[in-house]
Amino acid sequence: MKPIVAISTPPGIGAIALIRLSGEGVFSIAQKVILAKKPLTAYRPRTVHYAKFIDPETKEEIDDGLFWTFRAPSSYTGEDMVELTCHGGRIVSKLVLEAFIKAGASLAEPGEFTKRAFLNGKLDLVRARGVLDIIEAKTRKGVHLARRKLDGLVSKKLERIEDRLLEILKNIEASINFAEDVDEIEIHQIKRELEEVLEEMDRFIEDGKAGRAYLFGAKVAIIGRPNVGKSTLFNALLGKERAIVTEIPGTTRDVISEEIILDGLPVKLLDTAGLRETSDVVEKIGVEFAKKTAEEADLAILVVDATQPDFDDEEQFLKDFDQPMIIVVNKIDLTDNRLPEIPDFMKKFVVIGVSAKDGTGVAELRQLLADELHTIFNPETGIILSDIELSKALMLRIEIAEGLDRLNQGLPIDIVSDHLMRATAKLREMLGHGELSDEILNRIFADFCIGK
């Protein structure tokens, strides 16, 4: 492919900048800029050498530094490559980059090096995406999970599902070929195998959701009646005065969000408007929004007031609320650190007493949140999926589920096999096996930075 060049280190000032070139003819292009003692092809690949870098037109010296070469196919992209480091100044690194462009290389598109690695069979699409996930990870666990994806763990799971589907398809074909009517026992067997694959797919999606939480963050919404201390608790968990706190009920009207890290998990913490019936138009919109936010969150913190142990309102809105929740009894500084009597409907949740104002119990709450989130999102089995990967996985699941459904309805077995063929096609698309259009590829690699 045509020779490309990019600065791979971030823009700005640093000790050094790394520039990489890849593609056909990069050695002769680089030769015009790198003032080396021998032709670049005469150097042993993967050995480091010192050289001056010059402008290929004026022969003026721009900078000096180290360079090394890679021979196709033993390189990141699978092509001939040259890499070098020069001084990390904004202008000097740009001058060296421009020198390579003058010498005949074109500026790389975002992610073009990794795209070439994929096109040259160095990585499948899922592993290529793992490269980006490592760069984007915000916590150690995120890096760990992305690393496993780059190493091929996610691809292996998908390949296993593909193998199983192909096996089932083979059995279906065989039973169609050998008999007019497919035998009940065989149908039963195929059904069982499909159920197992569906379970495996469900686990894959579940693990994907867990892994995504470590990359993109989990959502935790603080909800409750007005004036119970939601904003005070929000500030206490955040460790700074972000939300406005007053003694007037109905203070918070819009959803406020801030990010915190709980035990390696990035968490988007949301403060919401107090839940109550109101005739104030603005507050009403806020209340509706609060409800919606809480429903979309991964975990809710319901705050109640220890000094007002009448929980009828809470019972009312918990009726149509079904998701993981922790109940925080706040303001226990006003009740001698004692909890009021907890009504039965609250007993199925974890209940903890805190004083958001003086900080009592806040550290314990933080730990409790972390524990709860780790049960929802298991870091041991988590895998990272991008938006595109997750939506493909969901479509794939639908095909398998529909195939099983048709089988259960007693429909002809070739209809089932149509669904399974579509499922395997989706799998191949996810892994990047087979034909992919330029448009799809560009969409996948557009999120990458230039030089990766």
Ligand SMILES: Nc1nc2c(ncn2[C@@H]2O[C@H](COP(=O)(O)OP(=O)(O)OP(=O)(O)O)[C@@H](O)[C@H]2O)c(=O)[nH]1
């Ligand atoms: N004594 C005591 N007062 C608290 C505590 N937490 C909050 N308060 C007080 O309770 C009042 C309401 O606190 P906010 O944090 O604004 O309550 P809120 O739930 O966000 O209220 P809205 O936004 O109106 O729904 C303020 O006067 C706080 O100082 C606490 O733990 N102890």
Ligand SMILES: [Mg+2]
């Ligand atoms: Mg508030």
